[in-house]
């Protein structure tokens with residue numbers, strides 16, 4: 001079987017590794033530059049993911065985790081959440097007798113590790129700086145501007161939230177903008193940073209810290225689209241200082257950038273002409289709980305498990321049935337957190353407070369939540 005993957009980001013590259021290991025012939029098409037041409041020692045990029053333990057173990061079994069530069073990932077062993085009313089709950093890996101909950105990893109470093117892996121295998125063809133000119137789904141062929149045609153048995157759309165594969169297959173999307181922007185900033189701190197991630201909710205939106213190494217962190221500040229869009233450099237530096245200095249002391253801002261927040265889901269994940277969507281092409285969620293790429297990796301695992309057991313059309317249907325339910329459940333949880341923790345409404349705030357009080361006191365519930373954060377089960 002020839003598997004063609006459009007999009008060589010985190011999820012598409014993981015699909016290429018998995019498809020190669022399943023014995024398929026693979027072509028990976030990426031419209032951007034090859035990640036193999038990025039220098040390894042470049043400073044931390046802004047795009048960072050928290051990958052939970054279950055997925056990290058999977059990446060380890062695939063043989064890619066050991067290839068990620070050690071300076072571009074950090075294990076974290078605790079996470080805490082504080083409500084608008086100042087109620088706080090902390091979860092630790094130690095409570096479930098584990099050394100860590102997951103890892104913070106630079107997206108580029110992980111993508112590079114996966115591209116390095118597939119570049120070593122002759123049954124995978126990597127094509128960067130490549131754009132598909134047209135999709136002939138009935139003939140199961142892609143056409144390039146050079147006049148070349150590429151046939152496939154399975155076309156995987158891993159081309160992110162604005163998926164050309166989904167459009168070509170006529171797959172509709174449903175979604176909305178949260179009217180919020182997420183500002184990410186890499187900072188160097190004077191005091192050591194604990195290997196713990198935290199998030200604090202306030203009226204405008206939450207703010208959070210992801211630890212990167214002993215004196216480096218990624219600060220995340222969610223505010224209204226208008227507030228961050230209109231802020232100049234000085235206002236951004238001042239906003240970060242006011243928000244984070246009380247928690248982490250003085251720091252030096254190294255780089256920052258902001259992303260609009262959008263929730264979107266494909267109305268179908270598959271097309272009967274041998275097309276399947278995975279990762280953000282199928283679903284993009286609020287990054288609040290750092291689950292986007294974890295869901296994408298789960299898509300890859302489920303898709304190839306189904307393909308190993310069933311004929312192609314049945315496998316695609318099985319994949320869609322399972323992952324659509326899982327992903328929509330996570331989207332609902334994210335929306336409930338987004339609304340519940342920000343709400344002005346007394347009832348919503350009371351519900352959050354009662355929930356957190358219960359969580360902080362009930363050991364079995366705490367353990368269940370910690371295992372869910374590690375990817376072992378769903379909430």
Ligand SMILES: Cc1cc2nc3c(=O)[nH]c(=O)nc-3n(C[C@H](O)[C@H](O)[C@H](O)COP(=O)(O)OP(=O)(O)OC[C@H]3O[C@@H](n4cnc5c(N)ncnc54)[C@H](O)[C@@H]3O)c2cc1C
Nearest residue numbers: 007009010011031049050159160279280290291292293294
């Ligand atoms: C601010 C922010 C913070 C986040 N933090 C986390 C986190 O902590 N943990 C987590 O799990 N998730 C997080 N996410 C979500 C996570 O980044 C995404 O879910 C993940 O990157 C999706 O990967 P993907 O490969 O599906 O899509 P993408 O990362 O969008 O990759 C798509 C790839 O396809 C390529 N492409 C696009 N169109 C074409 C085309 N027509 N032809 C060829 N190639 C194409 C692109 O160049 C790109 O390389 C965060 C997201 C945001 C915005």
